[in-house]
Amino acid sequence: MSELDTLLRAFGEAGGNRGALGERETAHLAASGNAVLSSRTVEGLEMEAVETDSGIAARIRLRAGVKLERPVHLCFGVLHEEGNQEIAMEVTIEPDARAVFIAHCIFPKAKKVRHSMNAVVNVGANAGMRYSETHYHGPHGGIEVVPKLKVQVGRNGRYFTEFALTTGRVGRLDIDYDVTAAADAVAELTTRAFGRGSDELMIQERVVLAGENARGLIKARVALEDQARAEIRGITEGNAAGARGHVDCLEIVKDQAVARAVPMVQVNNPQAKVTHEAAIGSVDKRQMETLMAHGLSAQEAVDVIVKGILQ
């Protein structure tokens, strides 16, 4: 079985849609370790990927005015127990263009694996990008995930990102996102993660509302059990009139897990407004009672609540 088949098989077993990567009308890029296994582009989308010593370097450009109907699939992974994968990515969404990217990161056997990403994203004026990254990890926890992202969103641009790591062991997660939004732009960052065992999660997300009427939302949903630890830093700056930002952090802790939330808001213009809310604790008692009054056991109720916030 080829490396690509193995990657796709693991992807399918993790619940992914294998068929999407075979469709001629769907752009994709698949890489295992530092090997580019497959790529396909569509009209209006330039995608170049080269292999480096420790991973791949990709450059993606969506031409002005192009609106892709189908999502672009990015499939990355390390299929062996040990390995290193460094992804360097440069993405440009030119003015008035729009695309959805779905990234699948697959590490089914990882015992000593490091996966890092350094991405620079430019979303042009009136352009839109939605980037959804879902991780599929195995049960061992010997993995280190280090995504760094720097995003510029142009005037009236839209940028949405969703990061999900809820199946398998997290290992060590160190997210560092930094987004700057120009006038009338919108940026939303959502992170969902479930830490177990000795997993360690550090999530830092920063949104700078640089232009007038820019909008920003940082939303984090984290569940922790066993001895897992997490720190979430949601940072929002309101630097222009009419800018509106919100940081919303919810962490559920069980067992001996430890959670910390550090919402930081800074307003440098009296006409900007930034708010935050953070809640850390065990599962809400009233939610538990309500579900138990529906006949669920205490454990079933916890599972439903945690699954819901990580949905």
Next chain:
Amino acid sequence: MPLLDVRNVSYQAGEGGAAILNGISLTLEPGEVHALLGTNGTGKSTLAYLVMGCEGYRPASGQILLNGALINALAIDERARSGVTMAWQEPVRFEGITVKDYLCLKDHDVDAAHYLGLVGLAAERYLGRMVDKCLSGGERKRIELASILALKPRLAILDEPDSGIDMLSIQDVINVINAFRAKGTAVLLITHREEIAGIADRASQLCRGTIICAGNPAKVAAHYKLQNCRACHPGECHYV
């Protein structure tokens, strides 16, 4: 044998705390609707929590029996599996759970659309929505009632099912209570509305943790309206 038999139940908030309920006794037959009336702070919701078995609510004395079996020590989920359930006055919200999933929590084959229809909600508008803060208070309340109906309980405790529901939709609440009755479900109904209490088979009025009047709902409501206990202080109360 009554379905629910509350025998001389007293409850106090914490050890040595204030007495909330004093020697409450009431029974419910299968399919019977029993309304509880009383001003705020008289112990109606406390009685509901004691019957449901909520955390921290166990009788200081007295017995609660379901179909003749003592349930004082049963946990809330054990009571639920015995056929008791409850709709809280202010239902909680759940992130990431759709209305359809909420109605099918215990049974995936539940016809969720049917139960939404019973509470006056259009399935096509609500089944895919989340049971979260995007719902209005009234919508959330109706969904809670639909979920309770879907459970087909033997005893449903409804804590002010009409609060948060617009005046024009009060008939929907009455229809829901009648739907419980039609399915043979007994209802312990806490309400402040006379027209809701009026459909009950029996009613009890609480004042300062004691049942002071019980029987025909119209008579109990009249008693309640005539001399309510809003100025209830020791020595001043008309009833206690």
